[in-house]
Amino acid sequence: MGARGIGLGSAVAMTAYKPKLHETVEDTGTRKVGKVMGFEGPYVQLRPIGGGREWDATEENLKPVTVSDGLSAAVAAANAQSRGEL
Numbered sequence: 001m002g003a004r005g006i007g008l009g010s011a012v013a014m015t016a017y018k019p020k021l022h023e024t025v026e027d028t029g030t031r032k033v034g035k036v037m038g039f040e041g042p043y044v045q046l047r048p049i050g051g052g053r054e055w056d057a058t059e060e061n062l063k064p065v066t067v068s069d070g071l072s073a074a075v076a077a078a079n080a081q082s083r084g085e086l
Helices: 068-084
Strands: 026-027 032-039 045-047 055-058 062-064
Touching: 026 045, 026 068, 032 055, 032 068
Parallel strands: none
Antiparallel strands: 026 032, 026 062, 032 045, 045 055
């Protein structure tokens, strides 16, 4: 008796990541971190953590960020804002 369907010659289905509204994600295409603000057609609208202009990203370029990475992005944005860069 052989093993059935346990990765032996069978394809493993991967589910695509689906971001949620207001979730903090990384856009791997631009290497920027932002909050999900909305969905329009094939695009996800993201806003930088410290505020600013939204940009469009595709779902396949998005990945969730850890709490630590999200906090780091927020601190970097606050520091830039205090320096007058934002």
